[in-house]
Amino acid sequence: MTEPIDVRERRELCDLMAELGPDAPTLCTGWTTLDLAAHLVLREHFQKWTDERMSIEKAKGLSVLIDRLYGGAPLVPWRLPRIRTVMNGVEYLIHHEDVRRANGHDRRLDRPDLEPIALRVLGFIGRRIAQRIAPHGLELRRPDGHSRRIGPVGEAVLTGEPTELLLYLTGRREAAQVSLTGRPDAIAALEKANQGF
Known part of the structure; x- marks a missing residue:
C-alpha cells in the first residue's frame, strides 16, 4: 500500500x-x-x-x-x-x-505525485491573489503549455511546475523556480501583492 x-x-x-x-x-x-x-x-x-x-x-x-x-x-x-x-x-x-x-536543497524531481496535489489548490490560491491584483488578471501556465487564466485579459503570466507556482503564490517567491512575464503593470501588481499563505 x-x-x-x-x-x-x-x-x-x-x-x-x-x-x-x-x-x-x-x-x-x-x-x-x-x-x-x-x-x-x-x-x-x-x-x-x-x-x-x-x-x-x-x-x-x-x-x-x-x-x-x-x-x-x-x-x-x-x-x-x-x-x-x-x-x-x-x-x-x-x-x-x-x-x-x-537549507540548500533544490527542487525535488523524484516526487511527481506532488504536482497533482499542488495543481488542485492552485485555482483557489490563484483566485485569492487575482483579487489582490485586480483589475489585472493572472495566468498560471505550466511548462507543458496548459494554463489557467483568472481575471481579465492583460495579465501577469506565471510559468512553472504546479509545486513551483504554489510556492510563489504562497509567498516563497525567491525560492520558487518560475518565470514571470506579461504587462509591466500587471507584473508590478503581482510582485507587490501580499502573498502570504
Missing part, C-alpha cells in the same frame, strides 16, 4: 528538522525549524493559539515537538480523505520545502 502523501511529507519533514536541529532557517520569515515545528503542532491540535501558546510549545524543545508530529494528525478533521490530501498534504508539502530550500 502506498503511503499517503501527507504522511510521507510529515515524516520526511520531521526527519529533516531532526537532522538540522532547532536553529536551522526556514523560508518562513523569522522562523527557525523550532518555530515551524511548534506551528505545526498547534495548527493540528488547537483551534486558536497566541504568542504565549507558541512560546510554551517551543519551550518543550524540538525533539518533543517532532515526536508529537511523528505520531500523526488527529483523525478529525486532518485524516478525513479530502482534507488529509488537499489541506494537510499541501501544508506539509509547503513547509517541507520551507525547510529544504532554506
